[in-house]
Amino acid sequence: MVHSNRQSPEVPPPPPPPPPTHDASADIAYAVHSLNDPNLRVVTPEPHPNPTADIDWSFPDTQPGILAAIAAGADTIWANTPLFAHHPLTTTSLPPSTKLIANPPKVVDLVDDKAFTNKLLQHHGFSIPKSWLLEGDSKRSIERLSQLIYDLPYPVIVKPTRGRGSEGVKLIDGFVSMLDTLDELFETHNVVLIEEFLEGEEGTVTVVPDGQGKFIALPIVQRFDQVSGLMPWNGHVPVTKNSRVLSVSKEDSWHRSAKTECEKAVELLKLTSVTRIDIRRKGEDGGKFYLFDVNPKPNLTGAGRPGRDDQDSLCAIAAREFGWEYASLVRKCIETAYPLEEACAIEPPEAVVGSLDNFTQCLPPTPLTPGYTAYPSTAQSERSPGSDNAQSGAFGMMVCH
Numbered sequence: 001m002v003h004s005n006r007q008s009p010e011v012p013p014p015p016p017p018p019p020p021t022h023d024a025s026a027d028i029a030y031a032v033h034s035l036n037d038p039n040l041r042v043v044t045p046e047p048h049p050n051p052t053a054d055i056d057w058s059f060p061d062t063q064p065g066i067l068a069a070i071a072a073g074a075d076t077i078w079a080n081t082p083l084f085a086h087h088p089l090t091t092t093s094l095p096p097s098t099k100l101i102a103n104p105p106k107v108v109d110l111v112d113d114k115a116f117t118n119k120l121l122q123h124h125g126f127s128i129p130k131s132w133l134l135e136g137d138s139k140r141s142i143e144r145l146s147q148l149i150y151d152l153p154y155p156v157i158v159k160p161t162r163g164r165g166s167e168g169v170k171l172i173d174g175f176v177s178m179l180d181t182l183d184e185l186f187e188t189h190n191v192v193l194i195e196e197f198l199e200g201e202e203g204t205v206t207v208v209p210d211g212q213g214k215f216i217a218l219p220i221v222q223r224f225d226q227v228s229g230l231m232p233w234n235g236h237v238p239v240t241k242n243s244r245v246l247s248v249s250k251e252d253s254w255h256r257s258a259k260t261e262c263e264k265a266v267e268l269l270k271l272t273s274v275t276r277i278d279i280r281r282k283g284e285d286g287g288k289f290y291l292f293d294v295n296p297k298p299n300l301t302g303a304g305r306p307g308r309d310d311q312d313s314l315c316a317i318a319a320r321e322f323g324w325e326y327a328s329l330v331r332k333c334i335e336t337a338y339p340l341e342e343a344c345a346i347e348p349p350e351a352v353v354g355s356l357d358n359f360t361q362c363l364p365p366t367p368l369t370p371g372y373t374a375y376p377s378t379a380q381s382e383r384s385p386g387s388d389n390a391q392s393g394a395f396g397m398m399v400c401h
Contacts (some may be wrong), residue, residue, distance in 0.1 A: 022181055025054070026058065030057065041073070045058070052305065061087070062088055065400060077340070083108045084150050101337050102297070102343070104343045105343070111386075117269070117294050121291060127258075128290060131193060146179075154170055155229070159192070168185065170230075200281030209272065209336050220246045220255055222317070224244070238310050239312070262291065273336045298312045
């Protein structure tokens with residue numbers, strides 16, 4: 001398992017990242033260990049890891065951390081950390097037989113850009129909330145766009161184009177609050193995404209590869225007890241306290257349609273491993289669901305270690321309803337292992353060129369190149385340094401965070 005432990009010297013300091021997810025890495029590694037499979041061996045930084053000590057179970061996703069895991073016998077790396085095109089996993093010389101458990105780095109780099117993903121999905125006919133994109137580096141851009149901001153259909157959601165979970169996401173109910181929020185966000189982010197507020201039923205769909213080149217959407221997990229219209233970060237409230245699985249027998253046609261859309265979205269985005277997509281209806285009276293967030297590195301905590309009985313992630317909750325206990329879900333993830341060189345060579349889907357009727361680009365005087373071709377470089381300043389945990393494997397496997 002590898003976890004995030006880096007600061008990039010090439011860009012300004014990013015906003016503070018959420019706490020590292022060493023806990024998820026430890027849960028994963030412990031689950032692999034508990035399988036007692038002679039063909040699976042977990043490599044850990046501690047020879048005899050303590051089940052209650054998170055840090056004992058995973059390596060940092062730095063070059064030294066990755067090389068230490070390989071030297072200890074790992075030949076498969078479970079990257080439980082946000083990947084990107086020039087992550088140390090892609091730039092470190094590793095044995096050609098090394099495998100990766102994670103979505104492809106170049107793909108994740110762009111899919112993590114919510115503006116890129118929304119625009120691409122919308123272009124291909126997926127159900128996406130109406131959105132506006134603001135890009136600027138000073139209050140002048142806000143003043144220039146004051147009329148548009150005034151005319152927005154409040155309440156609306158404001159979020160950075162990159163960020164983990166609910167980091168930086170706010171529900172805004174009026175013009176004055178919007179000005180204050182944008183002024184604050186533009187201090188640390190170059191690009192801000194505004195979306196219409198969806199106030200109906202909220203859920204999340206975990207999508208996993210089926211081993212035959214297609215994908216399976218697991219049962220929907222419904223979310224409730226939102227705070228100011230938004231789900232609280234699971235570091236404050238365990239998802240087991242504000243989530244419940246929806247049995248297939250209780251799904252309506254819109255639930256089934258949303259699951260199908262999520263399967264197709266993962267395929268379009270060229271993702272290859274477990275992915276989670278958040279969905280929500282516009283109103284309380286039912287109707288279609290809209291896809292509002294694609295997470296190519298979902299949280300994968302799960303019950304198993306001592307004191308972790310209430311720490312199932314949304315993915316683990318969905319898997320249990322599907323018939324997979326947490327250890328079985330982990331095994332399914334292992335089955336998605338891909339040769340690292342091939343995973344790093346997978347190119348992301350092409351950006352959509354031009355504007356869309358339902359996606360307004362609001363740009364400063366010097367516009368970006370059409371099709372978001374400028375986003376990969378711009379996004380470097382938006383990306384938090386690695387903040388999650390990961391693990392790779394010896395078949396030997398190690399997890400990195």
